[in-house]
Amino acid sequence: MILAALAGGLFGLLQPQGGDAAAAARANAARAPLEQRLRERGFASGSAVHIRIFKAENRLEVWLKRGDRHQLFETYPICRWSGRLGPKLKEGDGQSPEGFYAVPREALNPNSTYHLSFNLGFPNAHDRALGRTGSFLMVHGRCVSIGCYAMTDPAIDDLWALMTAAYERRQARVTVDAFPFRPTEANLRRHARDPNAAFWNDLAAGDRVFTTTGRPAAVWSCAGRYRMTSGPGCTAVRTGG
Numbered sequence: 204m205i206l207a208a209l210a211g212g213l214f215g216l217l218q219p220q221g222g223d224a225a226a227a228a229r230a231n232a233a234r235a236p237l238e239q240r241l242r243e244r245g246f247a248s249g250s251a252v253h254i255r256i257f258k259a260e261n262r263l264e265v266w267l268k269r270g271d272r273h274q275l276f277e278t279y280p281i282c283r284w285s286g287r288l289g290p291k292l293k294e295g296d297g298q299s300p301e302g303f304y305a306v307p308r309e310a311l312n313p314n315s316t317y318h319l320s321f322n323l324g325f326p327n328a329h330d331r332a333l334g335r336t337g338s339f340l341m342v343h344g345r346c347v348s349i350g351c352y353a354m355t356d357p358a359i360d361d362l363w364a365l366m367t368a369a370y371e372r373r374q375a376r377v378t379v380d381a382f383p384f385r386p387t388e389a390n391l392r393r394h395a396r397d398p399n400a401a402f403w404n405d406l407a408a409g410d411r412v413f414t415t416t417g418r419p420a421a422v423w424s425c426a427g428r429y430r431m432t433s434g435p436g437c438t439a440v441r442t443g444g
Contacts, residue, residue, distance in 0.1 A: 220258070220284050224346050227261075227280035231358040234277075237365070245269070246276055249372035252365050253419045253444055254342075256352060258284055258299065259384035263342075263354065265365060272417025273444065277361065282346035283353040288383040289399045291325060294336045297350055300325040301383055301402075303409055303422040303429065305376035305441035311366065318344030318356045319363045323379060328440045329424035342379075352381075378419035378444050386410045405429040412443075419444035 234240065241248055251268035261281045266273035286298035300323055310322040320343035326335050341351040344359040354362065366377050383399070384390045386407035394400055405428055412420035412431050421443035423433045430437060 224282050227282040228355050230280055231355040237361050244276060249368040251374045251444060252369045252377045254379045256381040257385050258288060279354060279358045281352055282355045283348040285348040285350055290402060291337050292335050299350055299352055300340050301381045302327060302329060303440055304379040306379060307376050308370040315343055319359045328438045329429060332424050332438060333427055378441065380409060382406055
């Protein structure tokens with residue numbers, strides 16, 4: 204009975220999350236060709252890319268730089284993510300990461316088992332400072348996840364093309380902000396008693412920088428907390444956009 208309970212608990216932890224997989228697949232497959240959408244919405248191929256992920260809403264947003272600000276280009280349903288709301292803590296916990304990441308070109312994998320993928324870069328400097336462990340945490344195609352964000356093949360095709368074009372225009376790293384939910388004041392109040400509330404408030408500070416300036420936040424790890432300004436003893440996590 205104890206073994207059964209433990210197995211049940213592990214299964215619950217690893218239970219894949221997401222919205223309607225069939226609806227996500229249909230939505231991601233039904234879009235007009237990427238170049239057509241870019242042209243119709245006034246964006247240029249090769250524009251700097253910023254990605255925002257919201258677990259609870261099952262959404263991934265792509266923002267492209269136009270002028271001196273990033274503007275929303277496309278919102279994709281996430282087909283699957285795994286675990287529950289909260290950061291990834293250790294290898295094998297089945298959690299999809301939350302935090303601030305920066306993806307270099309070499310993190311793209313054209314030979315992925317899941318069509319195409321890119322590595323988020325977990326653990327970043329902040330994760331490592333907290334002793335968090337994990338590997339191969341990806342955003343990828345298809346619709347299956349054990350710690351990754353599964354987007355379906357048409358969506359990862361878009362992401363791959365946009366990121367590749369941005370790298371060719373000398374964007375060194377694509378910034379990714381991964382949130383448990385949209386960090387509105389109402390949502391933060393709703394989760395105020397959660398053990399992760401302080402962490403989520405730190406993520407919200409980065410979101411405020413982006414929504415105010417239109418530029419991804421530069422981020423540091425300071426005494427176990429994400430900070431948007433540096434100070435004594437802080438370690439750089441990523442540069443801004």
